[in-house]
Amino acid sequence: MEQRVSLITLGVDDLARARRFYEQGLGWLPKDAPEGVVFYQVQPGIALALFGRGDLAEDARHPIDGRFSGITIAINQHTEADVDAVMAQAEAAGASILKPAERVFWGGYSGYFADLDGHVWEVAVNPGWTINEDGSLTL
């Protein structure tokens, strides 16, 4: 199996509410929204989908048994001020701030928020990692 990812799907309780969070709240633009799902083109060349939690559980043949199973998604920023701005924008859009951004032991600056359906995002600066022009990350 190649070291590759094409799509991240977030199961949501209310698709319209989740779209408002990501679109009006965070400023994302949808690419395609067939019945019951919405797809966003996400840099550097993957997709993120919002999809009903029940539909996702049925599609994956797996009951949803918790609000946080231990997957986080991170969006890395160039500066600490960028991290603060994204955390503030998420909070204004209704996200729950789990950890206000702070300096962390590995030398970076990181905060966490949960979206309206409990999915956990980290917003961070890692001074050892390079975010390229196209948004890609080179370890």
Add this chain to the structure above:
Amino acid sequence: MEQRVSLITLGVDDLARARRFYEQGLGWLPKDAPEGVVFYQVQPGIALALFGRGDLAEDARHPIDGRFSGITIAINQHTEADVDAVMAQAEAAGASILKPAERVFWGGYSGYFADLDGHVWEVAVNPGWTINEDGSLTL
């Protein structure tokens, strides 16, 4: 907040066991493995980390309350035979097959497996989506 993802982190119960699954089982090569975490460079320019579930819960200030909270990660393939090969490789490595790959109503071919820590991967072909040379996906 830009439409961008830098890193996906999977919380795991046993880091050595999880590494064996992704490295010996699926053939992935680690890029960096400081104490308690391992990072993989994943196409098209993001990272995937394995990190202790307890450490992740503490870092995110959020208890882990389930095995599946409704996030799936998909790796799209070029052909149905590629999907079958990846599903067989994952099963041989100890994954639980949630849904054997089958033709689906949206015109594609898709299966799901859970890794050793319950994280849910979809392996799919979507005839409407293009996987570019560099592994990126253009919606």
